[in-house]
Amino acid sequence: MSLGWLALARGTLDRVADRRRDDNWVAAAWAGSRVVVVEQGKVLMKVSGTPELALLTSREAPEGPRYLLGVDEDKIAYFAVEAALPELDGAEPADLRRIGALLGDLHSGLMTHAVALANWHATHRFCPRCGAETAVIAAGHVRVCPQDGSEHYPRLDPAAIMLVHDTADRVLLARHPAWPERRVSILAGFVEPGESLEQAVAREVYEEVGLVVRNARYLGSQPWPLPQSLMVGFTCEAEEGQELRFSDGEIEEAHWYSRDELKAAALAGEILLPGKVSIARQLLEHWYGGDLPGSWGL
Numbered sequence: 001m002s003l004g005w006l007a008l009a010r011g012t013l014d015r016v017a018d019r020r021r022d023d024n025w026v027a028a029a030w031a032g033s034r035v036v037v038v039e040q041g042k043v044l045m046k047v048s049g050t051p052e053l054a055l056l057t058s059r060e061a062p063e064g065p066r067y068l069l070g071v072d073e074d075k076i077a078y079f080a081v082e083a084a085l086p087e088l089d090g091a092e093p094a095d096l097r098r099i100g101a102l103l104g105d106l107h108s109g110l111m112t113h114a115v116a117l118a119n120w121h122a123t124h125r126f127c128p129r130c131g132a133e134t135a136v137i138a139a140g141h142v143r144v145c146p147q148d149g150s151e152h153y154p155r156l157d158p159a160a161i162m163l164v165h166d167t168a169d170r171v172l173l174a175r176h177p178a179w180p181e182r183r184v185s186i187l188a189g190f191v192e193p194g195e196s197l198e199q200a201v202a203r204e205v206y207e208e209v210g211l212v213v214r215n216a217r218y219l220g221s222q223p224w225p226l227p228q229s230l231m232v233g234f235t236c237e238a239e240e241g242q243e244l245r246f247s248d249g250e251i252e253e254a255h256w257y258s259r260d261e262l263k264a265a266a267l268a269g270e271i272l273l274p275g276k277v278s279i280a281r282q283l284l285e286h287w288y289g290g291d292l293p294g295s296w297g298l
């Protein structure tokens with residue numbers, strides 16, 4: 001059984017990739033569009049009522065680079081515009097960690113896509129072949145080099161995130177050295193070149209906590225544009241009784257929990273679990289078999 005609801009994997013738009021290079025179509029779509037303004041990972045959210053973004057019409061939108069996000073069922077186009085967030089009555093800036101899980105499907109998808117594209121543009125201005133400044137084409141989805149004509153597409157860093165359980169049916173929760181006391185999560189790490197996701201799962205678990213694991217099983221994925229990851233979620237199994245070793249400095253402490261121990265520790269506030277926006281939380285609740293209490297607020 002795979003994961004169900006994932007906060008940042010709920011986009012509903014048709015991305016109309018075949019229209020992005022049609023400048024006339026894009027210009028016409030812009031005229032009647034809704035716009036999400038994005039500035040350094042933040043967008044405007046309505047302060048009261050059901051959590052939703054404060055979208056602008058294209059006429060109201062500030063000047064800035066425009067990225068086509070897609071088209072809804074009513075053929076209304078949505079764009080992101082990168083600009084300073086305007087002052088707007090009844091709206092305030094918010095980031096993905098805070099509101100990604102609160103927004104409805106359409107708005108969560110809009111924000112995730114807008115932030116991801118903006119993050120890519122912010123760090124990929126120059127051609128990796130020759131160093132020339134590249135130009136934005138394809139309604140914000142491609143950058144092209146004026147010197148050598150090479151085209152460059154948005155980059156993603158795939159990361160494996162894995163819930164380790166043992167043969168005694170306990171889950172491993174770990175704390176990063178930089179995290180405050182009590183904050184814990186499951187393990188994760190970036191996939192290396194020349195490595196499969198399953199190999200990354202086994203390597204990361206061994207590096208971080210010294211456990212040999214098997215049966216890596218894919219359960220779901222979600223974009224995590226903080227700044228440019230795709231989180232790919234797995235479970236894997238460790239033989240009971242292996243010694244935990246924290247050799248690579250990524251983990252400060254880690255402990256095994258049965259389902260009853262996990263719930264009791266979370267209820268008592270002895271541990272603070274990752275928030276609803278994260279795939280870590282969904283992997284944990286999938287293993288647990290229901291909702292768990294408390295989080296460290298993300």
Ligand SMILES: [Zn+2]
Binds near residue numbers: 128132146
């Ligand atoms: Zn170039």
